[in-house]
Amino acid sequence: MLYPVERVTLDPARLSSLCRVFGMPEAERILCRGMTEIALQMTALVRLYNSGDVEGFGRGLARL
Numbered sequence: 001m002l003y004p005v006e007r008v009t010l011d012p013a014r015l016s017s018l019c020r021v022f023g024m025p026e027a028e029r030i031l032c033r034g035m036t037e038i039a040l041q042m043t044a045l046v047r048l049y050n051s052g053d054v055e056g057f058g059r060g061l062a063r064l
Contacts, residue, residue, distance in 0.1 A: 018030065038064070041060065041063065042064070044060055045064065
């Protein structure tokens with residue numbers, strides 16, 4: 001199993017800009033979609049790692 005060692009942080013200035021440009025509801029949807037995509041990619045990476053697919057794992061890690 002892979003264990004993350006970095007804390008997730010948001011840049012307050014970029015978050016404010018996102019909210020200003022798109023409005024709060026759309027900014028929230030954008031962030032949720034992005035976080036969902038990252039979670040799906042990480043789940044796929046765990047599967048590749050656990051199956052021993054080093055080549056696929058490397059490609060997936062590069063895309064992340």
